[in-house]
Amino acid sequence: MNIYIRQQKSATILWLLLTIMSFVSFSNANAQCPTSCPPTPDCHADAWNGPEQTTYILCVGGRPCTITVQYCYRRACGVFNDVAVTCIAFSDPSCASNYTMAQIGEFAANAAFNHRYQQNDTNYTGIATCPSFTVSWRVYAASCWLNRDGNLLPCAGSGQCFATYKVCLDLMQYGCNDVPQQRIRSTRATVIASGNCPQWTPEATPCLEWCE
Secondary structure (H helix, E strand, C coil): CHHHHHHHHHHHHHHHHHHHHHHHHHHHHHCCCCCCCCCCCCCCCCCCEEEEEEEEEEEECCEEEEEEEEEEEEEECCCEEEEEEEEEEECCHHHHHHCCHHHHHHHHHHHHHHHHHHCCCHHHCCCCECCCCEEEEEEEEECEEEEECCEEEECCCCCEEEEEEEEEECCCCECHHHCECCCEEEEEEEEEEECCCCCCCCCCCCCEECCC
């Protein structure tokens, strides 16, 4: 019992440290993050709420890494649960190189979905339990992103990626070192729209494709 309690305390301390590191990193990117939500892609009478911020813990090569995600959200046409991801920051910049932009986009979507669920947003509570799934959730984001030392921002001139997601509630999911992880599991289902990426950036760094 004492060993279990010590493990739980260690996991809690680790989670707190990662969260602090992630918010420090995010504060560096925050000056460049959008301060408003993007235009609505459809259901134009239903405006975005936010932006909001949340964190998500990843495991990279056995060690944890945290991302902070800025997003907007809305209930669209009385049917869809939408999020718009506007900014992403890694607590450790080297973590970003371990994943494609499409994978990072999946993490960001899952972080936003889980945050809405944790906030007891009634629009986000009607979720099937895995392995069944719900398909009324959608993600809207820039098609192309620029990685500036672990801070990911939309590339200037980028189009938009708009996709539907399969979502379910996983009652047994845990994260790094037995820290209770997000309960929502999501997988991209269908890309509704995918814009083009600009061919260059001021930093001469290729833009990364979200919808790849």
